[in-house]
Amino acid sequence: MYAKVIVDVPAKQTNRAFDYRVPDSMKDWIAVGSRVGVPFGPRTLQGFVVELHEGSEMDAGKIKPIGQTLDLTPPLTPELVKLGRWMSRTYMCHEITALQAMIPGALKAKYERHVCAREPQGQQHALLLPVQQEIMQFVRSRETVELDSLLARYASEGALIRQLIVEGYLEEIQLVKDRMTTKKALTVFPPEQLEQLDGWIEELPARAAKQKEVLEHFKQQPDPIKLTELLSELNISASTVKGLAERGWLRIEEVEVQRDPYASRSFKPTSPLPLTPEQQQVYGRIRDSLHARQRHVFLLQGVTGSGKTEVYLQSIQSCLDLGREAIVLVPEISLTPQMVERFKGRFGNRVAVLHSRLSHGERYDEWRKIVRRDVQVVIGARSAIFAPFTNLGLIIIDEEHETTYKQEESPKYHARDVAVARARYHGASVVLGSATPSLESIFRTLPQARQQATEQRPAFELLSMPSRVEGRPLPKVNIVDMREELKNGNRSMFSRDLYKAIEERLHKKEQIVLLLNRRGYATFVMCRTCGYVADCPHCDISLTYHQSSKAIRCHYCGYAERELSVCPDCGSEHIRHFGTGTQRVEEELGKLFPGIRVIRMDVDTTTEKGSHEKWLTMFRNRQADVLLGTQMVAKGLDFPYVTLVGALAADSVLNLPDFRSAERTFQLLTQVAGRAGRHQLPGEVFVQTYTPEHYSIISASRHDYASFMQKEMQMRQLHNYPPFHRLVLLTLSHEQVPLLLRSGEMLASRLKELSQSLAGRAEMEVLGPVASPISRIKDRYRFQCMIKYRGETDIASILEQASTVLDEAVKGQKLTLSIDVDPLLLM
DNA sequence: GGGCTTAGGAAA
DNA sequence: TTCCTAAGCCCT
Numbered sequence: 001m002y003a004k005v006i007v008d009v010p011a012k013q014t015n016r017a018f019d020y021r022v023p024d025s026m027k028d029w030i031a032v033g034s035r036v037g038v039p040f041g042p043r044t045l046q047g048f049v050v051e052l053h054e055g056s057e058m059d060a061g062k063i064k065p066i067g068q069t070l071d072l073t074p075p076l077t078p079e080l081v082k083l084g085r086w087m088s089r090t091y092m093c094h095e096i097t098a099l100q101a102m103i104p105g106a107l108k109a110k111y112e113r114h115v116c117a118r119e120p121q122g123q124q125h126a127l128l129l130p131v132q133q134e135i136m137q138f139v140r141s142r143e144t145v146e147l148d149s150l151l152a153r154y155a156s157e158g159a160l161i162r163q164l165i166v167e168g169y170l171e172e173i174q175l176v177k178d179r180m181t182t183k184k185a186l187t188v189f190p191p192e193q194l195e196q197l198d199g200w201i202e203e204l205p206a207r208a209a210k211q212k213e214v215l216e217h218f219k220q221q222p223d224p225i226k227l228t229e230l231l232s233e234l235n236i237s238a239s240t241v242k243g244l245a246e247r248g249w250l251r252i253e254e255v256e257v258q259r260d261p262y263a264s265r266s267f268k269p270t271s272p273l274p275l276t277p278e279q280q281q282v283y284g285r286i287r288d289s290l291h292a293r294q295r296h297v298f299l300l301q302g303v304t305g306s307g308k309t310e311v312y313l314q315s316i317q318s319c320l321d322l323g324r325e326a327i328v329l330v331p332e333i334s335l336t337p338q339m340v341e342r343f344k345g346r347f348g349n350r351v352a353v354l355h356s357r358l359s360h361g362e363r364y365d366e367w368r369k370i371v372r373r374d375v376q377v378v379i380g381a382r383s384a385i386f387a388p389f390t391n392l393g394l395i396i397i398d399e400e401h402e403t404t405y406k407q408e409e410s411p412k413y414h415a416r417d418v419a420v421a422r423a424r425y426h427g428a429s430v431v432l433g434s435a436t437p438s439l440e441s442i443f444r445t446l447p448q449a450r451q452q453a454t455e456q457r458p459a460f461e462l463l464s465m466p467s468r469v470e471g472r473p474l475p476k477v478n479i480v481d482m483r484e485e486l487k488n489g490n491r492s493m494f495s496r497d498l499y500k501a502i503e504e505r506l507h508k509k510e511q512i513v514l515l516l517n518r519r520g521y522a523t524f525v526m527c528r529t530c531g532y533v534a535d536c537p538h539c540d541i542s543l544t545y546h547q548s549s550k551a552i553r554c555h556y557c558g559y560a561e562r563e564l565s566v567c568p569d570c571g572s573e574h575i576r577h578f579g580t581g582t583q584r585v586e587e588e589l590g591k592l593f594p595g596i597r598v599i600r601m602d603v604d605t606t607t608e609k610g611s612h613e614k615w616l617t618m619f620r621n622r623q624a625d626v627l628l629g630t631q632m633v634a635k636g637l638d639f640p641y642v643t644l645v646g647a648l649a650a651d652s653v654l655n656l657p658d659f660r661s662a663e664r665t666f667q668l669l670t671q672v673a674g675r676a677g678r679h680q681l682p683g684e685v686f687v688q689t690y691t692p693e694h695y696s697i698i699s700a701s702r703h704d705y706a707s708f709m710q711k712e713m714q715m716r717q718l719h720n721y722p723p724f725h726r727l728v729l730l731t732l733s734h735e736q737v738p739l740l741l742r743s744g745e746m747l748a749s750r751l752k753e754l755s756q757s758l759a760g761r762a763e764m765e766v767l768g769p770v771a772s773p774i775s776r777i778k779d780r781y782r783f784q785c786m787i788k789y790r791g792e793t794d795i796a797s798i799l800e801q802a803s804t805v806l807d808e809a810v811k812g813q814k815l816t817l818s819i820d821v822d823p824l825l826l827m
Numbered sequence: 828g829g830g831c832t833t834a835g836g837a838a839a
Numbered sequence: 840t841t842c843c844t845a846a847g848c849c850c851t
Contacts, residue, residue: 009838009840018839041838042842062839812834 004051033076037176044174046109102386106364120168267344302465304674324393331402354380400432443723475683477701529572601629640679669700744769762791
């Protein structure tokens, strides 16, 4: 039997499957999706089996056997292997990069080179130098030694060690290892025949009271139990249990334990809530689709507070009832305890939770629950879309408009597209939920787009829930023109109206959420005497102040220096380290309202594990009056006593040079406004802005998605932007500008040539090259080209041809081309 | 001529 | 990506 293997070398020349022979001993262990160690050139590499075949016509001379299998069960399913192939075409990434993205980081290969001692034939130890003798002595004293540690120990003898290997004194062994080992715990097992227990209890001498107690325990609870638990439960020492084990009555074994991050927590079981007629209708539609195994994509537009989560929960329940599995994606930021709680409460231990706050080990263990079929539901952030289920029935993407679903590093996939691709394979349904659907998604529900629908890009069906549960009204949104405030001499960051409203809530003991967008409020370091701003010496960007570490660092390359006390340019001491902006608001709140209790949530206060949760719990318990934060306070939170929401600088996103800035502004304001008045108490919202006439702000204040969408669609169509055209962003980077310019021109002209050949089937426009908005990162300059296209285009082959031409022209020049298909950030 | 550095190519 | 080899270069 032969296997085709994708190896762990992300390079163009190796971006294809290599053939290997499957040794007979491995036949039963290897399947499509297996992770294997294979000899590749002079080394051993990790790879994934993507195909198995009998291949009698193979060129046997060239083919090496697979070296080792790395898992008992393949970490990937055949479907995921196929998906990897699709991703590599769709997002222009190496196939191995796509496959690696699907498994937890803990399984990323770690390569270790070991040496062990050997006796070379016919050689004399006398030929060795004294140091070499010593090295051999050292190696002989143990089974194997990791080469790196040996080289570290004998730092200056690298050449001599090499000689030992060449002459056969040392044998080199290459190992592929996981980064992660499973956690084991000693576990006590009762005997097979429980009836024996009674006899043994009699048999024990009277003074062995403790041992009797242990046996009694198993009579009550015949399940295996962790040794540590047993000891603390019965207040005994290990020797007691060991004594029983020595008699052969009990068995003590090492068993893999799960690091369950939620183990210590109990979740209140919840049962399905009665649905409103609106919810009922939506749920019915989804349930029908599940039953019919339709590959339907639903766009569920529900206003904030319309009860989308309950619809998700019941849809998942019907999916489980059909014996199929479900994936729920939530934006990382809103992967709040609340959401997890509701899922755990409803589905208990049938749920695995995957998010980036888990440690490597915890994440791995949650993932293993899926592989072992212990769970049927996964709730997680973007990468949870790759959960290795084999009978997927439903994929839910909550807040589908969120940008976190697009991965910014290779593979630059969008979870929404991956979801549709996986659903196509499984005959599963997809539900995209949002109060403010992305223009891309809503477009696909329109008649115009329905006509252009293909198998690859199906049309979506719109479901809507326009009212809040229990008929609660949407909060009243007041737009405050900050220009007027300034005219009237108010230079504070709070308008008079907002000030009054805060005062009133404090008096009534109700709660307040304040949103301050990061952008627009600098985190940079500036000298107020001469205007000096601290820049990164390697990137075209200012350094960011980090309060926690008292350092200023570059966000892109990690360069850091100590906090400045004087200006390096003019020596002035008036150098200001602007915090996240929220700090300033906090200070000002304290001045304006003495005694006010503020919880500030931003990168500085939430980096620590679990801190996010801690702050939110405090706020929920009304231990604070104000929750102040950046975008993260806008999403998905639900607090009954919040009756006032203030967006302090609504237009800071609007002013960004990005064609999606209006959409982002509208989404953010709608989201944050939705935090108010979700329960009995009515809510009120203040939006402070310098551009109160902008349609995104006006529409958001009226909770009017439809009119925003219409207006925005016109703008997009006018400028050939998505969703009417699709984009590809090509970024070239190199240390030298002239070479970049030349290759940029070459790339653009090649792309233009290729676009000519499209004729009538499609339209394609090539823009650039121009310097990227961040023109230098890590001492490399950056130029970009943009492709706008629509219609039937094999964009992948166009991109491939263009990049091949470029490769040949600048061979070995360290020029890198990065391709972002459907980019969300145009940097 | 040997040893060192570097560029280019191969990897099943 | 990593490693090997061949080619180029310097020094003895």
